[in-house]
Amino acid sequence: MAPSNHLLMVTGGLDSTVHAYWSVLHEKNAVRGIYFNLGRPASPRERASLNRTSVALDMPIESVDLRGLDESFLGHLPFPALNAGEFDFVETGPRLARAVARGGFAVLLTTAAFYGHAVQTNRISLGLLDDQLAGVPGFADYLDQLSRSLQTLQPALPTIEFELPFASMSKADVIRRGLEMKVPFEDTWSCVRGGEFHCGRCPTCQGRRQSFADASASDPTTYEE
């Protein structure tokens, strides 16, 4: 049977939720999601967001238990890497922390490809934005190389193409697109902390708040401050 699934790497954040809504609305093929539970403070909130998206869109989202990954490296993994979203590449913190976090991200990509082959997909897409990709020059080339490497290892399996559909979009652009589709932004989670409300202070909260302002959209998020 020819591969027919489009697999989205999702986080429960604003961008990946818009990515899911957009894909389900515009794809002819089945859309699935994969989420990595790294056992970080925000993980329960992210999973709650994804469960709502999964029900709203009738879209299967696999939650992969990777809680042991960070824990196994405690004492060796730079601390800032433990408090980041997996797509954040740790923009703050020492250079080594950023480099190590990107190594962790490579684990997630190959795990997504492993799952992708299991569910017969030949497309995996990530809702990374222009400013995230600007911080990682050559990332699109890396994805092409990874695709070829996987093909070398698994010549009998379909080639998996990695896609970056939001590569030229800002978070404000994503918010505007989400508003057109009536995405329930209040159900999405961006904060690196896992409190009752978004903290309003961490870099991802600040980016979320600023992006609603940039999009001239009302922000439905409750912030602690």
Ligand SMILES: [Zn+2]
């Ligand atoms: Zn926050």
